[in-house]
Amino acid sequence: MTKLLLSIHVLVAIIAIGPVTVAASMFPAATRRAWASPTDPRGVAVLHNLHRICRVYATLGVLVPVFGLATASSLGVLGDAWLIISIILTAAAAAMLIFFVLPGQAAVLRSLPASPPVTAPASPSGTAPTSAPASQSATAPTSASAAQSATAPASAPAAQPATAPDSQSATAPASPVAIAPFSPALSALASPPGDAVGLAPPAGETTGRRLAARLGMVTGIFNLLWAVVVVLMIVRPGSTTGV
Amino acid sequence: MANRLLRIAALVELASLVLLLTNLATVHWAPVASLLGPVHGCAYLFVIGATVQVTGDLRTRLLAAVPGIGGLLVIRRLRRGPAPAAGVEMYR
Numbered sequence: 001m002t003k004l005l006l007s008i009h010v011l012v013a014i015i016a017i018g019p020v021t022v023a024a025s026m027f028p029a030a031t032r033r034a035w036a037s038p039t040d041p042r043g044v045a046v047l048h049n050l051h052r053i054c055r056v057y058a059t060l061g062v063l064v065p066v067f068g069l070a071t072a073s074s075l076g077v078l079g080d081a082w083l084i085i086s087i088i089l090t091a092a093a094a095a096m097l098i099f100f101v102l103p104g105q106a107a108v109l110r111s112l113p114a115s116p117p118v119t120a121p122a123s124p125s126g127t128a129p130t131s132a133p134a135s136q137s138a139t140a141p142t143s144a145s146a147a148q149s150a151t152a153p154a155s156a157p158a159a160q161p162a163t164a165p166d167s168q169s170a171t172a173p174a175s176p177v178a179i180a181p182f183s184p185a186l187s188a189l190a191s192p193p194g195d196a197v198g199l200a201p202p203a204g205e206t207t208g209r210r211l212a213a214r215l216g217m218v219t220g221i222f223n224l225l226w227a228v229v230v231v232l233m234i235v236r237p238g239s240t241t242g243v
Numbered sequence: 244m245a246n247r248l249l250r251i252a253a254l255v256e257l258a259s260l261v262l263l264l265t266n267l268a269t270v271h272w273a274p275v276a277s278l279l280g281p282v283h284g285c286a287y288l289f290v291i292g293a294t295v296q297v298t299g300d301l302r303t304r305l306l307a308a309v310p311g312i313g314g315l316l317v318i319r320r321l322r323r324g325p326a327p328a329a330g331v332e333m334y335r
Contacts, residue, residue, distance in 0.1 A: 001273070001274045001277050001278070004278070005277065005278070005281070056244070059248070059289070059292065062285055062288050062289060062292065066281045066284045066285045066288065067281050067285075069281075070277060070281040070284075074277055
């Protein structure tokens, strides 16, 4: 039974956490590319897709610690130091993902010009948000940003504060605490209303670069924590259960 | 996505608990317990996570933490009371 539990644990760790690390690592670079050519709808579509991969596989990732704990309890190693340290580091990595990486990605998606909200605000059905933004993001930017590429970055932040509370209540783990680290960047995005018409593209691109850099840092910390946990699981200093 | 996850997780949560208790009362097979235990734990966590994503209402979220039938209670509450009202309540 231990072997089955351990197999599920390792398999889910590879299948669920692997895509999250890859997609989250690609996200900052894709953000810079999307800001470099705001008229290209593919940039926004790629970002939405990467964010969706991160969200879905992060949810699947819940299986990893649960089956890990089951494996450890059937091995009788729950009190070992290497395992306790791994559990603490895993909790830190999960907190990094839930409170910084995923909300940061959502903030980037909201900050993009002419991009639809990440999730529809508190709709009772809940099935619409997944399909609606995807189809909108593929079609909307072509007409909107081509016609008003100069004004779009200025108008998007103006509309943003009105929609933000709704979308926060919908994406709840990302809610008030989580958005907080990115709020300076978001408020900076919304602050210059006067000169935004003439200088909108460079200002927006700077903000995009700042958001991408911050996201790159937290994603790197998440990946590093995760790598340390994996190495700890393999080395298991002080373990007496073989290898 | 979260709504479908909530429905599946709620059913798995209850079904696995029923199977676990049935196993405990009858044959008490150790492998069944050690396999269904994590499954039930996962479903429990999925229910809480999905509920937090679906609604901002504190009572509904607390309902999700009820063992065994929390997911089904949340689904019933969401079906009766419209979700937007719960979202507005949070900012009142």
